[in-house]
Amino acid sequence: AVNKTIYNLPSGFSEPGETPEQTAARELKEETGLDLLQVLCTLPPSFIAPPVTDMSVHTVICTAKGALNPEQNPNEVIQPRWFTREELKQELENPSLWFSARALDAAVMFLNLLTT
Secondary structure, rough: OOOOOOOOOOOOOOOOOOOOHHHHHHHHHHHHHHHEEEEEEEEEEEEEOOOOOOOEOOOOEEEEOOOOOOOOOOOOOEEEEEEHHHHHHHHOOOOOOOHHHHHHHHHHHHHHHOOO
């Protein structure tokens, strides 16, 4: 919608009857090729844009394994990759790169966790 490449986290809509954790596992596999190993934490639902919509999201923090190999979807350009701490820091400091709000929040939290 914004016609830019944006760093984002795996995400998607839940199928009927799916738990947030099941949705996370399915979307992680579809969008990255990785298998969810262990759910570390499922955060309570949060609103994505309260003034605009009542849509909410669950954030599932997990460990994963496997090779990066996303499913091909003609409606999305998905290029998953791993970042070292230093690479992530450099990406955050690059003013020409764009992040979704949750990807930016997760990156900053990840960097802060590694420094404490």
